[in-house]
Amino acid sequence: MSHGHGHGSHAAHSAAPSDRRARAVLMLFLALVAVGTLSGLAALWPSADDLPDRVAYAAEGVTFVDAEVTVVEEACPVIVVGPDMPQTGEADQEFPENCNSLVAAVASGPEEGQELRVQAEAGVVRSGLEPGDDISLMRFPPAAEAEAPVYAFSHVHRGTPLVAMTVLFVVVVAVVARLRGILALVGLGFAAAIVWWFVLPGLLAGENGIAVAVVGSVLIMYVVLYLAHGPSVRTSTALAGTLLALAVTAALGAWAVGAVRLSGLSNEDGEFLQLYADNLDFRALLTAGIIIAGLGVLNDVTITQASAVFELRAAAPTMTRRELFGSGMRIGRDHIASTIYTIVFAYAGTALGLLLLLSLYDRPLGDVLSSDILSEEIVRTLASAIGLVASVPITTAIAAATVTAPEPVVREPAAAGEPSA
Template sequence: MKPQSLAKIKAFLKRLAVVGIVFALLAGLLQLNNVTKPSLVNTDGRTFTKAVVTDILRDNVQENGSRIGDQIVALKLADGTEVTANCPNGLLFGTVCEPGMSVVVIASKTGSLSSYTVYSYDRMTAVIAFLAFFCLLLMLVGGRKGVKSVIALGATFACFLFFFFPLLMHGFSPIFAAIITSTLILSLTVFLICGPTKKALAAGLASFGGVLSAGIAAEVFGRMAHLSGYNVPNIEALMFVSQNTKIDVGGLLFAGILFASLGAVLDIAMDVSAAVTEIHEENPEKSERALFKSGMRVGQDVMGTMAATLILAVFGGSLGTWVLDYVYDLPFLQLLNSNSLDIVIMQGLSGGIGVILTVPLAAAFSALLLRHALVSSKQSETAKNAKISEA
């Protein structure tokens, strides 16, 4: 058989193998998502629908400008039906209706009786518009890599929705599921943005090490401070979920810490790996030690701001708790030993530890992989020249 024919057969078999692997993964993913969610809340006869406020039949505004009680409003539903609805006066539920406003309505039907309650302002247009603006801005500024970043973000969301959550429903440990999902997200993100390069491999390995370091740090801190996933504020609702599903709610806290540190760790790993790669391309003869030192210097410049970014993000997410503690002027001993505050401290510090340890990992992996690639290239070139000389 001719060499060209053999090459075509090999190429066809490779494509066939890739297609087979893809179909196997899709089949496994479909099977994984075959979960039965328990009915934790009775929703029989209740639906959500869009509507437009046509009139305010009874307002709830008082002479002093405050609102007490509920509004009674006339609505036109999405199917054209005109109904009367109750609009609660709440900060978390309901809204202040005005004619022409788009709202979301809860339609409750019991037998032949139907009642309608305004759930909230219809925010779908605002959410979609802002999301579209974000993606467009990322693509315009980032160019081709911006497009890949948008795809990577979509893939990340899909990993949570179609992989991480089903794993929890099947009874997998949240920490184990988070490690697998983090690895998958890292691999997809780095591959989409950088392609199959040494820089991508170094950043991916360093990111995995950094995220794992953050998880280990959180576990050690939790054991030393006697904190667990059962000390979170919404534990009562989570315990109810755990009684009706296979979800281990105790591990969700530490799984969340892994995901919270993922973005910052990946960012600094990519910065260091990209810098070392650039230095290596400018001066390929630089030794592993010199490349490592260069990566460390770049990482040290970024490390402080990145750790501060992560801690500030955690602080901002729990700002309401900090404000309450400050206003009530709670004693220092009480604050330092409160579950909510210690969990925030654990999240911030363990994520910061992951960011710090990512720097030497990224510098080391980049230096080793780049130098190894250069040595292998030189050896191949020498062997090729030797064969030419013999011929």
């Protein structure tokens, strides 16, 4: 009996042929995808000649100077001049003097030290701007030597609070997650670099938008997952599940954009891009956005599923692969429910102003949902959510196939006088 128990323990620590085959297939798949990704990166990397000319942010001669707010005037009231359209500035309406304006002391440029009044938008005045805040002004050169330059409000300097929040975020991650959290931040920086230096230029250069997004996303996932979680069969399992679910999302997104007849030009950003980026395929741009939008959630779900199955194997070494898959799926279903809420509520929060505006219009709900801008977001959300749901059984199945084989169930011999089982 002791010999049999020792043999079973040894079997648990040595990979069975089925384990070795499954892991070999997994690593071969990841190696082939890596080679394809690097080849795609080389083929799609845009040259400087393919990129559109840089667009000047301001007219020639216009410069930006720093200033410090000294006085914030009242915001102009809003009045309704028609049944639907709120407007301001009617001639017969009394307004506070100099409303919607700021007094600022110029801190740089030829007029440094001068105080001047500039007009601002009502939203700027109502944003909580206070004396002492730093702002940026646009300086328009004088048309003639005898004339004074014209100044206009540009934006508020927000560097200090943004840097403070970033530092706080890094510190919290480092304290709570330690080395793994720091490595995740490094991976996040790498992802930002790929988007900025490859994905965006590739799209502007007129490369296939879906191919650019897929290659960039796959490269990001390779680096982010292995950097944050370390090279292991568990991480490789999560990566394979992520890549396959990403393929589902990309295919579904490309189909949905065509089926719903989306143009990718539902907002003013698309209209501006049309003027300056002649080679840009806006429908492919929309699909690329769908692919990239699902990366973070996919990463979360697949690494959780892979870890769950491997931990189940450690806790229950005698479970069959079928039982492991069933247990992992029960965990995954709970995760799916909470993550779907995350996707939907994240969009609802960012688009709350738009949703409020649409709710004010006297239009049937079906027409509102069919509008270009909402249809884009519905397609983006649903494609990401379907890819997310598909990632759970995919990753769970890969993990159940690549964990160590189940240990044989060892039965204790029956005691003397007891019937044998």
